Amino acid sequence: MPIAHISLPVSSLPGATTFYLAALKPLGYDIFMKLENTVGLTIKYDGPDFWLHQCPSSQDKETQKTHIAFKGNSQNAVRDFYQAALKAGATDNGPPGERPQYTKGYYAAYVLDLDGNNIECVYYQPWWLSALQVAPMLVGGLAVAGLAWWGGRSGWGFVVLD
Known part of the structure; x- marks a missing residue:
């Protein structure tokens, strides 16, 4: 499965956003979406594949974890990923299902790996x-x-x- 997107924990969301916008500008990146504590970056006419998320403090170890999403080619692939990950020792962090809060046709499952990183498998319904x-x-x-x-x-x- 190809990587769909990744999210990095940052100590200063405004500072990191400014830095990554400047560093990734030659690659065509711009802001796709801003949420309360998260910014998604994308190349024009594509979905967000690079996210930054604010860590409230250096003491908060959970928000310092990395998030990576792999692209599934169907809803069945997302469900298979989820079951295989749980069988391999992952912890449930969101069962397979539609995530309309992101966009129509966003079907995903989430698990925490052995180190607590948030691992996602997502299927984007064709436009x-x-x-x-x-x-x-x-x-x-x-x-x-x-x-x-x-x-x-x-x-x-x-x-x-x-």
């Missing part, structure tokens, strides 16, 4: 499949709007029944 899932709502809305427009121009009266 065209997401578009097909949204299309019926758009087409239906356009059809109703078109019918209402055409009906109004044709002199049809619409009656609302209670």
